[in-house]
Amino acid sequence: MRKPMFVSRLTVRALATAIKNCSILSVLVLCLGASVALADESSAIGFVDIPYLIDKAPQALEAEQRLEAEFAPRQAELERQRSELNQLSNQLLDVSANLSESERSQLDIQARSLERRIKRSEQDFREELNIQKNNEFKQVRVLVLEAIARFGKQNDYDLIVSDGVLFAAKRIDVTERILEGLMKDFSRLQSSN
DSSP states (O other), X not given: OOOOOOOOHHHHHHHHHHHHHHHHHHHHHHHHHHHHHHHHTTOOEEEOOHHHHHHHOHHHHHHHHHHHHHHHHHHHXXXXXXXXXXXXXXXHHOGGGOOOHHHHHHHHHHXXXXXXXXXXXXXXXXXXXXXXXXXXXXXXXXXXXXXXXHHHXXXXXXXXXXXXXXXXXXXXXOHHHHHHHHHHHHHHHHHHO
């Protein structure tokens, strides 16, 4: 008759720790092997700063100018309304104006009405501007991502990384080279129009 085998909790923990350490060691060995294999094949790895590209791309600058021109009349109208409200407020505060109580009340009603209109107009303005900006910059982001992919293929890169990079040496930072490509694309598009 066989005796039952009892395994203590301590032994199970020790075994689990050994397996875990072996797993970590195995992963490290695999990573080291992969990096050696990549080094042997002389892989090309690059880093790109996408927010920088989006800020500096001529396509983004043009979109920004277009939005400013499109929304300038509304901005000017808001400024005119604010100036009008300021004048009404000054009239209400001016004690030397000798306004009757009914005139004061009428000015107060006008000022409050104008203030509400301005707030609504500002809110509508901001919402529409944000929607337009998002649409414009969505197109710019697509252009930037396409330029990165095209650059990677044309220059035989195996990997181009962006977000989440804690350090990238200048020799693998391809941001400026991609920006140059975006500028050339923009110039070609402008000259064809």
